[in-house]
């Protein structure tokens with residue numbers, strides 16, 4: 075008999091999360107998650123799922139019937155879009171201006187697709203003129219994939235123009251909105267986005283582990299006319315929709331993460347209560363406040379002002395400053411987490427998140443005070 079380990083309950087401290095995600099979770103969301111678990115086919119739960127779907131449609135600004143939350147983090151939302159839509163041999167133009175564009179490329183290749191990669195410098199947005207040229211050179215391309223808000227650098231790309239280009243060239247658009255949803259303007263129907271995925275733990279300020287996804291009728295048509303079977307059973311949307319589709323006919327596919335879905339329901343409800351446009355404005359206002367303070371401290375931004383994400387502020391680490399020491403001092407003294415640089419920016423930049431519930435004046439003030447002290 076193996077001895078039972080004696081382990082105390084895990085009691086995490088209350089950190090202030092100002093990194094690239096997870097973000098500070100709304101207290102109401104943590105409460106919602108602790109409510110009693112019910113069966114995932116319980117009529118009350120099914121009614122909650124219907125509300126959740128309409129809240130997701132509001133957040134995405136879409137009427138898309140195929141709108142749901144994948145029961146896994148943002149990466150699974152990414153994979154959901156690629157495995158359902160891209161068939162072997164199909165060409166996908168993939169824009170790469172940071173870590174997540176590169177992951178899109180890997181997804182395309184794992185689906186047996188042909189990725190035509192268009193590179194942009196780290197910190198720059200995707201340039202629609204360059205993309206247009208590539209689409210013209212590749213008339214057989216079926217998809218255009220790009221990241222709306224590149225969390226690795228803090229750059230915002232022009233999703234509206236890129237999706238219009240995709241349509242003009244007969245492509246479906248696949249858009250990563252993990253960091254953009256709830257933080258900056260995003261209009262799925264108006265901009266003609268075909269497949270989009272997000273994450274619960276960035277500007278929605280929900281607990282991590284869920285990925286909102288939406289497919290346009292054109293994307294659904296592509297899915298239904300596939301010649302090959304979707305290679306992932308779990309992520310196959312034609313099967314998942316048997317559970318998420320409205321009405322009383324929900325069929326078991328997998329056990330929904332019941333309590334996590336309560337949390338998402340609550341975070342989206344809070345977003346709807348605030349109003350999407352107010353939430354976008356709040357992120358911008360908090361960014362301006364943070365920016366003024368960071369500039370006073372002499373910290374320079376990685377991204378040009380015109381393309382800067384309000385919710386992800388990448389700033390260069392000053393010469394001679396110990397990156398890890400500063401971040402661990404913020405965590406130790408202030409319970410404050412900021413993000414390290416990723417990929418090309420590792421060791422060179424910090425990423426300060428102002429996401430969802432975290433985009434508040436007191437967080438900005440604390441972060442500036444803590445950084446000033448750590449740099450002194």
Ligand SMILES: *Cc1c(COP(=O)(O)O)cnc(C)c1O
Nearest residue numbers: 147148149174223225252253273
């Ligand atoms: C965080 C993030 C992801 C991945 O989401 P996970 O929930 O960590 O799997 C994908 N794309 C972007 C732009 C992100 O910021």
